[in-house]
Ligand SMILES: [Fe+2]
């Protein structure tokens with residue numbers, strides 16, 4: 001069974017790859033063709049969907065574990081959730097724009113920087129401390145919860161919903177079902 005860190009690391013790797021691809025371009029400002037802009041928008045959809053699921057399951061299961069198991073867990077979780085909220089606001093705006101919109105690249109650059117900082121914060125400030133206090137069985141159990149929750153997690157950022165595990169677990173599934181119905185109707189996130 002994959003550990004919590006395996007599950008989260010594989011998400012982070014996917015996001016890092018997408019961010020590097022965005023930087024490689026081309027963008028509207030650097031001569032992208034119509035076709036390339038359509039592909040860039042699709043890639044942004046994938047980023048928003050994957051990020052939304054990832055941060056939602058962290059907020060449901062990962063940060064509660066950090067709060068419970070680490071002496072300064074509240075501080076770490078609060079700081080990270082603050083970063084996640086800011087990221088959601090940027091992604092919610094990005095999700096509404098086409099890749100030919102002048103604001104698209106501004107928001108994307110903002111997210112590339114903030115997203116990398118957030119990932120680095122988790123990987124260097126939080127993971128080593130949590131790894132040190134968790135047994136393998138606990139980490140595997142947490143990994144399982146994260147994987148299960150990802151299957152039904154929201155695919156949109158919902159920056160105005162409170163990022164509390166209780167709210168996400170009770171109101172989250174309805175929001176997630178609505179997100180997925182809209183995705184199916186519009187073809188969002190489909191290659
Ligand atoms: Fe996060």
Ligand SMILES: [Fe+2]
Nearest residue numbers: 008054058122
């Ligand atoms: Fe993360």
